Amino acid sequence: MGEMSRAVHEPPTFLRRYVFSTDHKVIGIQYLITAMFMAIAGGGLVALMRMQLAWPGTKWAWLGRIFPDGMESGVMKPEFYLSLMTMHGTIMVFFVVSLGLLGGFGNFLIPLQIGARDMAFPVLNMLSYWTIVPACLVMLGSFWVEGGAAAAGWTAYPPLSAVRTALPGSQWGQTLWILGMALFIASFTMGGLNYVTTIFDQRTKGMSMMRMPLTIWTMFIASAIGLLAFPPLLAAAVLLLFDRHGGTSFFLPSGLYFGNQLLPNSGGTPLLWQHLFWFLGHPEVYVLILPALGITLDLLPVFTRKPLFGYRLTVYCLYAIAALSMIVWGHHMYVSGMSPYVGEFFAIGTLAITVPSTIIGVNMIASLWGGTLRFPTPMLFVIGAIVFFGTGGFGGIFLGNATSDIQLHDTYFVVGHFHLMIGGVTLMAMFAGVYYWFPKMFGRMMSERLGKVHFWLTFPAFYAIFLAMHYQGLAGMPRRYYAFDKYEYLQWLQGSHLHVSLAAFLLFGAQFLFLYNFFRSVFRGRKAADNPWNAATLEWSSPTPAPHGNWGEHLPEVHRWPYDYSVPGATGDCTPQTTPASVAPVTF
Amino acid sequence: MEASTARRVGSSLAIVIWLLALGVVALGLRRWMPPLASEHGAGIDAMIRFSMSAVGSLILIGHCVLGYFLWRFSRQDKISFRLAGHHLERRWSLVAALLMAAIAEGGVLTLGLPVWAKVYDTEAPSNALPIEVTTEQFAWNVRYAGPDGVFGRTSPKLITLDNPLGVDAQDPAGKDDVIDLNVIRAEVNRAVKIRLRSKDVLHSFFLPNLRVKQDSVPGMTIEFWFVPNKTGTFELACAELCGLGHYEMRGLLVVLTTEEFQKWLQEKKNG
Amino acid sequence: MHTTAAITKTSWEGGVSPFGTGWSKLMMWLFIVTDGLVFAGFLAIYGFLRLAGPSWPDRAKMFHLDFIALMTFTLITSSATMATAVGAARKGQGKLARRFLALTILGGLGFLGMQAYEWSSLIRAGATLSSNPWGAPLFGACFFVITGFHGSHVLSGVIVLAATWVRSGMGLSRPEGVEVAGLYWHFVDLVWVFIFTLFYLV
């Protein structure tokens, strides 16, 4: 029924077409731009933090005027630093990378790459976006409530987050944080259910699971583990709210003593929250990184002009990673007071993840072998993602290992490690994706020259910052410190903070180049051809930019896997998925 | 035109990636960890050193290979190799998988978990010095059990400004206890058995030089032990976000010789 | 185009649903998985606190188990009437379906009424989120939060069923719509099975 009419009728009004649109492409772009906006916010927060770490206690009069509470008379207060740190983590993890990769690319690409006209539930999809907008506003707005934004870390460990007198940010900021997270989880659930249903039920004829591009595979697996892991966190967040405002003690033991007062709570324990948080928190990092790996793997064949190495194995490895990711959350808690026997189980399980991850890494590098490498901007960022995945992944061997984690837990080693992985790999893949699919979105190309400059500034700066943090962590530098001037054993690292901060400012500044390139190219970019990269995946078989309903009267039919490049006996070095076997041999 | 650009970009990428690998290794060869001052710390250091060397080599190899591929195949105008057979794919993956399993799982099973088990799953020696550390925002309350080796009873209900631990004056076992703030004194080469508690939020007892880290959790009394084997003053840091003063919640571990320690204990009791 | 009957072929090859279900039914199943995991989270937390608690109140003293049995009976019966309504809708017996839908809604309202009565009698006896005259205060907190969360599901189920009832009266609802609403209702019943066992008996 609806299919044909949807293909033909575009919504008539501006509001229905661009604001309250049910078109997956518009929603995807809305998500992407929201993520970019939040990234600037999250990056701005960290720029302030790096100013404090580079020049501790310096007076910035102009900042004092912007943040009259947090930076009274221009000097940053510790509570403001903690709020910045907490909100930087929360925003970047949930509102930038999740939003950009799953919300942005997921929405934009899933129907296009599996040959559907839209998501299974377009209205729900729209609702998912319009739930995330208030979530963003609540998170950002929490800086202006009494006590400032939440400051107990993105992990929100109680009692710090549960007792309202424990910290200024634990007054209303923490409540708004929980509210924002609940909205986020609601939005994620709507989106995730939609993605999984769409990928199961809406694939076009011939698009078997094993013919899906890895982007779709990773979106599918990431949505699935997100859907399985977020609900328990929602339960825990509800209970945390009750602990804060209802007088319950789910996460609060007896004998708590705050501000010369004995609290009446009894029976709970903070360990319980840690377990539930990381039960989501660990799968969440795979929710973030898997789509990034998918995009990276997907773009490689386009710019090497040869098929991907080890597609089938990669899919199996993704399944293995997803399954393992659900049972290793305890490696965030080795020294938390958790049972040491459980710790041993978690250590062995965690290190097992290195095996499928290595296979994926090897497949990436091996995919280059024998190809004809070309380096437009997306490919540069793909290489960047591979480098970060390799270097960052190795850090996991130290941290997943319970014994070395005794020394490295909660030091900058951890900060360096997870930034390379869920910050670096994802950022690189998102940039690669934006440069690559920009023509599909807007019918124009982004500037190559600005793109190249953007890469050559972003990649080395990012690498330098987070590599340095690994070494700072080895030196025993604890994370979440407002200043490092109180400890003698950290004095010799004082200079490195300045270097890291300078690189961070460079990194932050370079992103404005990207923003300029993006928004300029929307209007002024060179017009793109229908298939500008000469790629084989299904999305390029629709006109560029794709119209409402994606394809004309007939949905495309798929005859082969998505990586048929340089097929012997075919005309040209790219054989699109829609090419029947009678025209070019099917090789996979 | 396109080919020559590719060659230029590919070569620059390769060179940058090689330089990065050299940088990683050069930095990794420097000494970063604070000087070691505990017995079990040697095991942790061995674990970290093993991972450092294994990972360092892998990073070097990986970056070299990636750089070489970029260098080599950016100079190629025709595909020289198309689709890998399933066997080839499986063989390469198997090599990588086995290597990684050997390094990661092998490392943790042979070097890691034995140390872990010793730290967390063995009783302290009988002559261990029992010390209670009670964390609060933002200080370390230290209590020694005294000659009887038994800590006096405490109750949160008895906490006042003068009695920060809520020590029960009725309990005779508490009469010889010694209470101190932010400074822990211990004897060299004698095990210290810490009883870690918290009054308010989570903190973490982190002695960088002694490779000791343990969160203190309100509602739980967590015991662990270690043997300081160098005299000197070592810094104690809080490694779990605990509030505004997290960054300045500094304590000290002063490791004394036996004579010095006994002398200090005596003085403290008399004073 | 995507009626359940038309799609019967087992296939992962694209172009058809691999499960032979309509989208909305598949979606409801997946939603049940996620919503079920919220309850799994709550119950795991309850189990944890129970194991970690030195003592736990005697439920036989705290609750009138025969009354709880009556609540359970009501909910199970409403599930049976719901199943009948779904069966009738599938067979095209719209009138019968509507009659059983109405019975289900009545059952749901009855359950909510009884839960309100149970809550109010407990509150009158002094149980709150932070205190419990029968022992561990945390049991009271768990009880109110988790049965409250379940009760809100019953309430939303009643609203969904009422909407289905109204729509079917206007001739708007398809058999699959009734079935999807039914799935949700049975799920609510399923959760009660857990709560009944783990809260009142174990």
Place this chain on the structure above:
Amino acid sequence: MPYKTYWVTWFLLLIVTVGMLAAGSGSLTGRLLLGLLLAAMVVKIGLIGGNFMHLRSEKRSLILIVALGILLVGLALFAGIAPDALRVLKLSGHS
């Protein structure tokens, strides 16, 4: 499914529920009672899921996704946290 199935299921559910109440108030205690109650709970879940929700007549892939999704994840969560519940009890000084 014929209407009769639903009402037979309803009747079985009632019997199991009454049985559970009887077992709870009877002389059984400890692990045996726990095992019985949990087994009865599983039976009830099977009856509701299988007959009322027609899971029995769905494709096996859907059954696996739904059942394994909830059961495995729920069990993994509980199995991971339960040891720490005992540890908290032990270290909180209550036993």
